[in-house]
Amino acid sequence: xxxxxxxxxxxxxxxxxxxxxxxxxxxxxxxxxxxxxxxxxxxxxxxxxxxxxxxxxxxxxxxxxxxxxxxxxxxxxxxxxxxxxxxxxxxxxxxxxxxxxxxxxxxxxxxx
Amino acid sequence: xxxxxxxxxxxxxxxxxxxxxxxxxxxxxxxxxxxxxxxxxxxxxxxxxxxxxxxxxxxxxxxxxxxxxxxxxxxxxxxxxxxxxxxxxxxxxxxxxxxxxxxxxxxxxxxxx
Numbered sequence: 563x564x565x566x567x568x569x570x571x572x573x574x575x576x577x578x579x580x581x582x583x584x585x586x587x588x589x590x591x592x593x594x595x596x597x598x599x600x601x602x603x604x605x606x607x608x609x610x611x612x613x614x615x616x617x618x619x620x621x622x623x624x625x626x627x628x629x630x631x632x633x634x635x636x637x638x639x640x641x642x643x644x645x646x647x648x649x650x651x652x653x654x655x656x657x658x659x660x661x662x663x664x665x666x667x668x669x670x671x672x673x674x
Numbered sequence: 675x676x677x678x679x680x681x682x683x684x685x686x687x688x689x690x691x692x693x694x695x696x697x698x699x700x701x702x703x704x705x706x707x708x709x710x711x712x713x714x715x716x717x718x719x720x721x722x723x724x725x726x727x728x729x730x731x732x733x734x735x736x737x738x739x740x741x742x743x744x745x746x747x748x749x750x751x752x753x754x755x756x757x758x759x760x761x762x763x764x765x766x767x768x769x770x771x772x773x774x775x776x777x778x779x780x781x782x783x784x785x786x787x
Contacts, residue, residue: 566716596775605680605764605780606717651716653776660705660730662776664716 564589566654568665575642576673583637583668585652590630594655597626597637599648600667606651610637642672676701680765680779688787689755695782697748697765706748707776708740709764717764723748724770755786 565588575581585595594613598606610619610626612635618627625638635652649667656662678699687693697706705724709717722730723742731740737759739751748765762783766776 594775598778603762603781603783606766606776606778608775608777611775660722660724661719664718666714666716 564592564654564656564663566652566663566665568650568652568668570668571666572669572671574671574673577642577644579642579672580638580640581642581670583639583650583652583670585635585637585665587633587635587654587663589654589656590633592630592654592656595626595628595635596653596655596662597624597635598651598653600651601648609650639670642670644672644674646670647672676777678765678767678777678779680763680782682782683780684783684785686785686787687752687755689757691755692751692753694752695750695763695765695784697750697779698746699767699777700746701767701777702745702769703767703777704745704770705768706742707766707768708748708750709766711762711764711781713761721750752784755784757786760785 567586569584596611597609612628623640628635649669651667653662653664681696708720711717720734721740726742737754741749762781764781765779768776
């Protein structure tokens with residue numbers, strides 16, 4: 563059974579810092595790995611999707627990497643801003659893509 | 675249109691009530707999902723529809739009844755819920771099960787009293 567773990571559970575950084583959020587998964591037979599952002603009480607916004615054959619994806623200040631062999635993904639946020647404050651969830655998709663298992667998330671607070 | 679729309683945004687219902695949650699997308703996605711999310715917990719998969727057919731039911735209690743009347747609509751019918759069913763209910767869609775990634779709605783905040 564797939565388990566997805568995110569470290570740290572919470573993170574507080576000053577504005578402008580570069581930071582890394584970590585995601586690990588126990589079953590490397592994943593179909594894809596997706597990173598989401600969730601603001602309090604809101605739905606999930608997709609940030610980056612990495613297919614199993616890819617190593618990384620980039621969008622603006624965000625870069626996500628995937629290492630299937632070690633069961634890890636990282637989300638790199640450059641030059642953090644207060645507007646980046648949210649919970650970031652990673653999700654491992656399984657063959658067929660129908661079953662996606664979420665990590666518990668990292669709550670990020672960026673101080674102005 | 676690149677959105678998944680969920681209605682209502684908030685719902686308060688008694689344990690004897692019957693209500694429905696609605697989800698709509700016009701992106702041509704053929705897979706649609708219901709997730710349940712408790713506070714400070716990750717979303718948990720409830721149901722998956724593929725081409726309007728129920729393909730996954732994650733052992734959800736029968737007081738939750740999904741329905742997919744067409745490729746753009748997904749409903750979740752609620753009856754005789756318990757207070758512990760209070761949660762954020764999220765709908766999502768994807769092209770199919772091809773790993774193309776999910777688009778989520780903003781959710782329905784359900785409170786059972």
